[in-house]
Amino acid sequence: EAQVTQNPRYLITVTGKKLTVTCSQNMNHEYMSWYRQDPGLGLRQIYYSMNVEVTDKGDVPEGYKVSRKEKRNFPLILESPSPNQTSLYFCASRKAGTGITFFGQGTRLTVV
């Protein structure tokens, strides 16, 4: 089954404790991205990757890092999480061009 898999689905952590949210897709998509979704706001792009070893900042990259060492994986790294990073995070992937974008199930992160 074609899918984007994120882990974990739920995470509560403390300020400053490094964490990684994993994202994997099995559709051989070139393009992957991370979004955060906050109440009253549309999804906002954090980082995206056009292909392996190619990453770029989205609209709200501060406080986040990503890597794309393999085509299927695109982890999101929070080196020093802060409470304002409490949010619902989505990973997404699609083929290069304007194909359908597939979203993961989401990771609800709470930073206390």
Add this chain to the structure above:
Amino acid sequence: KNQVEQSPQSLIILEGKNCTLQCNYTVSPFSNLRWYKQDTGRGPVSLTIMTFSENTKSNGRYTATLDADTKQSSLHITASQLSDSASYICVVVGGSGTYKYIFGTGTRLKVLA
């Protein structure tokens, strides 16, 4: 400024009734417009993708329209079901440079029995 605005913000209807959700955008240049359905706590799922030349596209009980001249789109849901309760997000792809996704804040639909 590239923006996507949706209305209404929320909507409650009875099962079996029809409804129409609106999306206005100011994105330029325009590539395509997408409607997504997002169940609470889940990832958005694609309903339709419409390019500049397409006026109407259907996906089961969902029908999307696009007027590229007025920069408006609508999503019509026919004979609503309880499972239609979700947020519906309009996304316009375009803007300068690489294909940028500009998301609306969504319309939250609640279908009551």
